[in-house]
Amino acid sequence: MAERRGVAPWIVWSVLAGLGVLLSLDGVTARLGPGADAVDHALLLYGALPRIAVAALAGAALGLSGALMQRALDNPLAEPSTLGVFAGAQLALGVAALAAPALGPLGREAAAFGGGASAAALVLALGWRRKLDPVTVALCGMVVAMVASSLTAALILARGDYLFALLIWGGGSLTQDGWRASGAIATVLLAGGAAAFALRRPLGVLAAGEASARSLGAPAPVIRIAALGIGVALATTVAAEVGLIAFVGLAAPTLARLSGARSADRTLLAAPVVGAVLLLLTDGVVRHVGSGETVPTGAATAFLGAPLLLWLLPRLVLADRPAETRAPRLLNVGPLLIALVVFAALALLAGLVLGRGEGGWAIATGDAFAELWPFRAPRVLAAAAAGAMFGAAGVVLQRVTGNPLAGPEVLGVGAGAGVGLAAILLAFGGAGLPLQMAGAALGALAALGVMLLVSGRGRLGPERMLLAGAGISALCLAGLNAVIATGSPSAFALLAWMTGATDAVSLPQAAAACAAALVLTAPLAAMLRWLETLPLGDATARSLGLDVAATRLALTVLAALLTGAAALVAGPLSFVGLVAPHAVRAAGVSRAGPHLIGAVAVGAGLMTIADLFARTVIFPYQLPLGLFASLIGGAYLVVALGRR
Structure with missing residues (x-):
């Protein structure tokens, strides 16, 4: 038996x-009957x-x-x-x-x-x-x-x-x-x-x-x-x-x-x-x-x-290490938060005034600054807004999942936003920004829902959850590659989006990104108690009167909206949504409010610096914003994995 x-x-x-x-021969052998010609035989011999x-x-x-x-x-x-x-x-x-x-x-x-x-x-x-x-x-x-x-x-x-x-x-x-x-x-x-x-x-x-x-x-x-x-x-x-x-x-x-x-x-x-x-x-x-x-x-x-x-993933015989639910607290986080906000402000200022010309590095002032403002301001503001939204989304995901290495990029949420965007572009062609943002948000929400479903049923540890995100990313990126490989008019636009190109951002688009950042991060101020309580575990959260399912749903939707809006500007592969909240938490900021403020500031600063490098490293040519953001974030993730 x-x-x-x-x-x-x-x-x-x-x-x-x-x-x-x-299946491979179907449609070819049907043409090789008595009336088949040389072309049919050639299709079989040199094609099928x-x-x-x-x-x-x-x-x-x-x-x-x-x-x-x-x-x-x-x-x-x-x-x-x-x-x-x-x-x-x-x-x-x-x-x-x-x-x-x-x-x-x-x-x-x-x-x-x-x-x-x-x-x-x-x-x-x-x-x-x-x-x-x-x-x-x-x-x-x-x-x-x-x-x-x-x-x-x-x-x-x-x-x-x-x-x-x-x-x-x-x-x-x-x-x-x-x-x-x-x-x-x-x-x-x-x-x-x-x-x-x-x-x-x-x-x-x-x-x-x-x-x-x-x-x-x-x-x-x-x-x-x-x-x-x-x-x-x-x-x-x-x-x-x-x-x-x-x-x-x-x-x-x-x-x-x-x-x-x-x-x-x-x-x-x-x-x-x-x-x-x-x-x-x-x-x-x-x-x-x-x-x-x-x-x-x-x-x-x-x-x-x-x-x-x-x-x-749930069937692998591996020893997951439990994630810490609390970082060591600093006695006074005020000076650190002030330093992080100053860092973001200096990065924003550097992005606006610093650049390279034929004579090397230069600081734009006076008439030169006024002349460069229409070109630099949109991309700098859009990059800062995207970084802030990625940072806020990362805080939400890390606290909802209890995973200090979670982020919209590594959990497949950013790639899911790309699938939603691709669906809108294929269905409506030249869709406007609101429709593109809606599609990206729905795609991000679907990917995040699958992620939470898989992690919940499989009871995955922190590292396995990241690997599950890699699988979801691969699935979503495969769909994007299938669209891009067709060579359709939407293919090149999707490719540019995947790398996070900001050189073509207009001032209205930058203003829309800033408005989205303000509108989507503002509700988190009213959700700080939720963000503070969820990492303590479901039982503790319920004992404190929290409706865990409804809370997770609300935060998940908000994280998806933040990711979808940010990904429209910076692409899906920046890693800033992981780096910003993780770095702030590693510095000792454990309370939800300071954690959120610090992550938003670091995210905006990192993305602005990445945009500065993107337009100056190989001047007069420009590189995608997402490339430098992924280099910074990827290096940080590797170091974090090595240090646990």
Whole structure:
């Protein structure tokens, strides 16, 4: 009976593989009857069949890559997406396209490998202090991936005429016009499979623990590096040939283990098979959606992998560390709050008067200031308002969830705002600012609702909650990438929004952002008792007469509105909503009122400074505001994770 149960899952996988092939061939084989011409035969030989082959080979390569990474790190969350490999490869390919436009296929693969390997090495270095704890590694991978994606988007915006195809390619389309990509992936897969076969026993020894491996004479660091190197080579080859295919490396080994492949040997053998079937089936379904190219296959796989990640989190055998509910109090927070408000005011002043010209840095005064005011004031005011709203939203989320590392960016709320904005742009075209803000707020509210639902049912700890947010972000960003990869008129506007470009903000738009900041943060003054009580726990809050469900709902809606309005200006990836409230709390401010005031001031100051850097670092050219904000916030998050 046990043998039958072990065989049954693989019968299902065989049926799914056949279904994937049938879906891929449907519509092509129908045209190959007696009246078929040379064009029909060419479509089959150079289009449909190579696409089926590349889907199977790429899925197998990613499945093996994920299995190797998970075994090397003893981390069920490790795979090319969560380790930042794909984002690093895409950034390296963008740089290579600008520096060496005539780079051939081998050059592209080498560049992708260099970028992916560098990103993975950075993630491991950041997580080394905490002994490569699975959640820490995945969170560091999220940070590295988001920063690398911001840099890539900045390159694309700077050279949109030349690099926009890079973003479309990043969607992971498997459309083929020949067999070259299949041959390249097959070559690397064969070499990687042979190397993985040679490593199967060392990886099995490593599974017993690094101490046991050392006692048996196995060089654990060498084994880890070798397995990771093979995994990176497999993943980046797929990325260089067909684009970014998300989460297959996570799903394939997981589903292989659930199907009965328990040992290292069986997982390394079964994961490529499962990966091939997953990608083949996903691509077959994608070909029947809309025109057949409406949704890139790489984006579609994220719709599979992100829910799987959310499902895995409560089931991981990890030791979450409880979040502190109180920070040490300062005896007198007044001077600190005054200093933070002064910091915000000085940042605002610097943004208005400080700049670079042909003669270097200069302070604008008198007539020069009056001349620059119409250009600088809108973007500075809009950036400050967005930072203030992100800071306020971060305070609400950290106190509602009891998680000192929560924020609208890392919980997927900002990306959810992007989905809402994309829906409005697709439905109404040139929608006005109020409609865009409504769509962004609804998207943020939906993402936050899913986040709270998942965390509530799974009883996730603070770090797992952040990783759940990463899964929701991946799901939302996959939807955005699917829209952007279509090349529609809304695509470039969405790309600019994702990077937080403020150079085109008008004075009425800046005034609307400031008004939104005032209107949306003002109600929090009446909710300070709620914000003070919720971190104490549900039982304590109820004993103090608080309706916990209604309170959480009201604060959730307000946080979503704040995030949606701020994201319209600064994009979804700034991290300011995490950094501002966390930094103020780490300084010793624990009461809700001072915490809120300090976070609003720090958020406004940080975003204004980021805008100043965005327009001065490579003068006379400008970079996106969100790029510098994500660099500042990402670095802070990494340090916070390292220090706990």
